[in-house]
Amino acid sequence: MPGPPSLRTGLTAVGAGLLIAAAVPPWGWWPTAFVGIALLDQLLAGQPAIVRFRRTVPATAAWSLPATLWMLDLTPPGWVFAGLLHATFFGLAACVVPSERWRRLGLVGSFTVAEFARWSVPFGGVPLATIPMGQAAGPLAPVVRVAGSLLLVAVVVAVGMSLSALVDVWRGDRRSLRDAVAGGGVVLLAAVLAAVAPTGHVVDSLDLAAVQGGGPQRTRASPTGAAIVFANQMAASRLVEGPVDVVLWPENVVNPAPLPSSGNRRADRLYPDDADLALTAEAQRLGAVLVPGWFHRSPSDPRANVNYSTAIEPDGTVVDRYDKVRTVPFGEFVPLRWMLDPIAGDILPARDLLPGTGDAVLDTSAGRLGVTISWEVFFDHRTRDPVLDGAQVMLNPTNGASYWLTQVQTQQVASSRLRALETGRWMVQAAPTGFSAIIDADGSLVERTGVGEQAVLQGTVELREGLTWATRLGPVPMLILSVLLVAAAHCAALWQTPGVDRTHRNRTDATG
Known part of the structure; x- marks a missing residue:
């Protein structure tokens, strides 16, 4: 032996x-x-x-x-x-x-x-x-x-x-x-x-902006912090130079607090109706399809959260919504919660994320926009599925503000480059504190922001159709x-x- x-x-x-x-x-x-x-x-x-x-x-x-x-x-x-x-x-x-x-x-x-x-x-x-x-x-x-x-x-x-x-x-x-x-x-x-x-073929193009509100890394969500994040996004959005067809905001930068039962609102809180009004006005001001990322308690299940992106047309109408399907273990849902909650205490999230069940495509006047929210971009099938459903470009709203170092952010950009190559689609990534990026269908990094800065990435991206062998075969x-x-x-x-x-x-x- x-x-x-x-x-x-x-x-x-x-x-x-x-x-x-x-x-x-x-x-x-x-x-x-x-x-x-x-x-x-x-x-x-x-x-x-x-x-x-x-x-x-x-x-x-x-x-x-x-x-x-x-x-x-x-x-x-x-x-x-x-x-x-x-x-x-x-x-x-x-x-x-x-x-x-x-x-x-x-x-x-x-x-x-x-x-x-x-x-x-x-x-x-x-x-x-x-x-x-x-x-x-x-x-x-x-x-x-x-x-x-x-x-x-x-x-x-x-x-x-x-x-x-x-x-x-x-x-x-x-x-x-x-x-x-x-x-x-x-x-x-x-x-x-x-x-x-085969790599697909170009059918059109659109002018797109990815908005990064900026702020420090290694921060945790809080009611007052949510209002600051939203204000940073609004400020950064004003840096977009028109005309533009689509404006992408990061994941869960619209994180409203529940409406107070007493009716007394706090000035340092973001509430759902205020966020709706502000986003409608911003889409109208931009004259573009605005895709913001929401996160809040589920209206249908008070024990769960929801994480989704909406598509707001230039006239302020919400025309589509995609709820995140692939959720993060121990970050958005807790496996074996019955066993871990008594041990972990407040370390674990109090509520699990309610996963979506719909197609990961936003139908808009600008085109069919595929969406993979944050963690989902690490899974090739979460990009493959929307492309099979007709997505012409892929959006990846994400949020790495709570993470130490830049390992997750750089690995996410690498994953987006692989997803672009696998599907023959441009990938656009938006993060509140970085990295935001634009990646072409050949997997090349066209542009990327730094960590913590307030910035806007703008460029012309291709709308593409056709399937690669990888997309067809899985x-x-x-x-x-x-x-x-x-x-x-x-x-x-x-x-x-x-x-x-x-x-x-x-x-x-x-x-x-």
């Missing part, structure tokens, strides 16, 4: 994880992910399953924990739990492949499935600090047009496996040259497919392929059992 890994092995595992983390925004050193994966593969070579698990877990923890350090400010236990869960998924992925050279083929598939698993479970998934985010600014990003972000995971792992194989070739193992060439072939094939894949083909790669690795490992063993078995069969 193998003993625990040596200190040197443990440090190498941690180093591999840190290299993968270095590719993730805000650092964004995308080539380091390939080196980290190659180092991890070297640690797994020829090891039994339990050793592979023990070596992969610290490597993945060293990737996840630094890249999600912002969570430490909100919930230290949640930060540790999310990191260990991430590490466990990848530890198990390392266990389900052969131990020798065919492991590389299997790891391409099993690591792809592990990424998808943590994007999906538990509690709807936590797709943060992902492998694709680390490549959003790199040359491999366009492959997501072909089969989505899962293909990008597979290609990045394949590159890492090729580097590891080249190390083995340098050490004298000529058989590994085939692995290195195969990995290069995967990258070349994916690049060719990305080059010929994740299922890549999941099937990934499972087949793991199965093929096991079949190849069994088939290529050393010849002396096969001869021995044949002789046994012949003699009875």
Whole structure:
């Protein structure tokens, strides 16, 4: 039974994880992910399953924990739990492949499935600090047009496996040259497919402004703070230079207090009817479709909140509304509340968010505007669905004002770049304290604000139609392929059992 890994092995595992983390925004050193994966593969070579698990877990923890350090400010236990869960998924992925050279083929598939698993479970998934985010600014990003972000995971792992194989070739193992060439072939094939894949086509354009009210980071919501945030947004909105077709406000910057039963209003509070009047007047003043983000207690269920964006036409008429569907675990809803409330006290939100059920498209005079509110942009299907429903441009109102550091904000911009490439749609992101951004259909960052500043991003964005292969196919083909790669690795490992063993078995069969 193998003993625990040596200190040197443990440090190498941690180093591999840190290299993968270095590719993730805000650092964004995308080539380091390939080196980290190659180092991890070297640690797994020829090891039994339990050793592979023990070596992969610290490597993945060293990737996840630094890249999600912002969570430490909100919930230290949640930060540790999310990191260990991430590490466990990848530890198990390392266990389900052969131990020798065919492991590389299997790891391409099993690591792809592990990424998808943590994007999906538990509690709807936590797709943060992902492998694709680390490549959003790199040359491999366009492959997501072909089969989505899962293909990008597979290609990045394949590159890492090729580097590891080249190390083995340098050490004298000529058989590994085939692995290195195969990995290069995967990258070349994916690049060719990305080059010929459909990207949609332009049908029109509109002038759009994303309004950032400004203010300090690391703040928490309060009744008086809500009035200040709204006032900042109104002030920033006056910086919009007309004419403009659409003006996008961030998520939940319209956060009214309930109307007082006594009828006595406080001057430092924002109330629903005052907000309605102000927004109607602002849409009329701008002569544009105004898309503000609301957050308040649900009128139909006093135990729940609602988070939505409305579309207000230039005449002040509210013509459509989208309620956020994918909600944030422990931020907007509390799983296992019956068990956690007595322990956590006031740390957890008092009311869960009531998720929406409608299409994520606002039908307006300016066009069909797809909406992914904040957290939803990390999930590829929350952008894919509105595009399938006819969205011509994607809007991402968000709010990262409560977060420490800029990890969430930079990773969100990276996710928006991937979503733009996957769908062939422009993405426009608006945040009250940054980052707001405009991203074109090729995933290029056209413009971005800084953190804390009051600013307006204005530009002409394309309205586009047509579907990419990734939008048509979704994740299922890549999941099937990934499972087949793991199965093929096991079949190849069994088939290529050393010849002396096969001869021995044949002789046994012949003699009875």
